[in-house]
Amino acid sequence: xxxxxxxxxxxxxxxxxxxxxxxxxxxxxxxxxxxxxxxxxxxxxxxxxxxxxxxxxxxxxxxxxxxxxxxxxxxxxxxxxxxxxxxxxxxxxxxxxxxxxxxxxxxxxxxxxxxxxxxxxxxxxxxxxxxxxxxxxxxxxxxxxxxxxxxxxxxxxxxxxxxxxxxxxxxxxxxxxxxxxxxxxxxxxxxxxxxxxxxxxxxxxxxxxxxxxxxxxxxxxxxxxxx
Amino acid sequence: xxxxxxxxxxxxxxxxxxxxxxxxxxxxxxxxxxxxxxxxxxxxxxxxxxxxxxxxxxxxxxxxxxxxxxxxxxxxxxxxxxxxxxxxxxxxxxxxxxxxxxxxxxxxxxxxxxxxxxxxxxxxxxxxxxxxxxxxxxxxxxxxxxxxxxxxxxxxxxxxxxxxxxxxxxxxxxxxxxxxxxxxxxxxxxxxxxxxxxxxxxxxxxxxxxxxxxxxxxxxxxxxxxxxxxxxxxxxxxxxxxxxxxxxxxxxxxxxxxxxxxxxxx
Numbered sequence: 001x002x003x004x005x006x007x008x009x010x011x012x013x014x015x016x017x018x019x020x021x022x023x024x025x026x027x028x029x030x031x032x033x034x035x036x037x038x039x040x041x042x043x044x045x046x047x048x049x050x051x052x053x054x055x056x057x058x059x060x061x062x063x064x065x066x067x068x069x070x071x072x073x074x075x076x077x078x079x080x081x082x083x084x085x086x087x088x089x090x091x092x093x094x095x096x097x098x099x100x101x102x103x104x105x106x107x108x109x110x111x112x113x114x115x116x117x118x119x120x121x122x123x124x125x126x127x128x129x130x131x132x133x134x135x136x137x138x139x140x141x142x143x144x145x146x147x148x149x150x151x152x153x154x155x156x157x158x159x160x161x162x163x164x165x166x167x168x169x170x171x172x173x174x175x176x177x178x179x180x181x182x183x184x185x186x187x188x189x190x191x192x193x194x195x196x197x198x199x200x201x202x203x204x205x206x207x208x209x210x211x212x213x214x215x216x217x218x219x220x221x222x223x224x225x226x227x
Numbered sequence: 228x229x230x231x232x233x234x235x236x237x238x239x240x241x242x243x244x245x246x247x248x249x250x251x252x253x254x255x256x257x258x259x260x261x262x263x264x265x266x267x268x269x270x271x272x273x274x275x276x277x278x279x280x281x282x283x284x285x286x287x288x289x290x291x292x293x294x295x296x297x298x299x300x301x302x303x304x305x306x307x308x309x310x311x312x313x314x315x316x317x318x319x320x321x322x323x324x325x326x327x328x329x330x331x332x333x334x335x336x337x338x339x340x341x342x343x344x345x346x347x348x349x350x351x352x353x354x355x356x357x358x359x360x361x362x363x364x365x366x367x368x369x370x371x372x373x374x375x376x377x378x379x380x381x382x383x384x385x386x387x388x389x390x391x392x393x394x395x396x397x398x399x400x401x402x403x404x405x406x407x408x409x410x411x412x413x414x415x416x417x418x419x420x421x422x423x424x425x426x427x428x429x430x431x432x433x434x435x436x437x438x439x440x441x442x443x444x445x446x447x448x449x450x451x452x453x454x455x456x457x458x459x460x461x462x463x464x465x466x467x468x469x470x471x472x473x474x475x476x477x478x479x480x481x482x483x484x485x486x487x488x489x490x491x492x493x
Binding site (some may be wrong): 043192 | 258
């Protein structure tokens, strides 16, 4: 019997896609999209939560430093979000994956009707084997934008979609961190080579309904991820 | 002990990979597996081996690309999917081989192309030239035009004919089984891999007959058909598990896994 597909939220912070000199590194994007495409091919449902709108917008607009003033930040994010999606689409296309942009704000998760709506949309996308690329809808967001590296967004999406696993792209090339709801194995470092086998080996355990009732450990909190 | 292809860098190796090695159980392509395969083949080519890849997977890739949930049944449907999938399969090979600095060439063959004398020498010349140019040929059956009578029917036999045509030294068949077992390993836990087969005796043939299905297209019986072709041409053949493509490099270094079919003494 086929088991339910594993749902995985993948957190991509823009800094993990930059090279040592701070320039967007296309080879890192290429690797990331290949590995995630393979997870989708293997039958998993992947949700990407990705930052990068302000960084890419600033590059696009020729700014030499990241903007500080709020309205400039929002405008820059509007430019950069389109750039971000262009990059995801281009690289995923190379592996025949379709991406969809989903922009959310924090208040959606607090509202029953709106969160159900968001859940239905995301559920439908992954059922069609489309990869949602989720980001904060900065332009209309009233919260502090891109201050928390999407920490709350990842947490909220994971809760909304009842995902089995979190995967965080690490800063070093080819590294990923796997987070389970089971605190004991909370933060597991994986390589490109081990990622698929490791996740598949967890299939049975994380498919247990009791497992899905547990919250994820707060390993994604900004102060922890820095270390 | 040493067979002529062990650490002998100017020998010719034909590697055959089946759909079970290239794709997940849902039929979708396993990109990382193909990347590893490309890396290993590029590596042995850089050592000096002449490398020919015989690859299945076109129908599986075509089905995945079109989002088909069920396996195609009719011949026409399979051929249509193969036409879609073959282009995609080559795109993937190109991408991963390019990253290793190697160039690949697609060569699609039909049975008559290897049997009629003129066509046969034509195929030989092309493949020979490609190898001479340092290019890795990626061969598949030309499914789209293959009908009854000109079909190899499975790539194990195609690979054996290619090995024979090119006077290869070794044919490696990567599959989802570890080798030829004494009895069916799914039913008998005491089943053991037969390390070396020197003659396709009736016992060997009946051993293989017990394990069909799930082993790719034709199961073990067609692999023995391939072994017969190879052995008659004096070519060694190995059946081994392709889940880790490193097995190719290890085999050529003399650390063999799986079953070797050979008419040569070591």
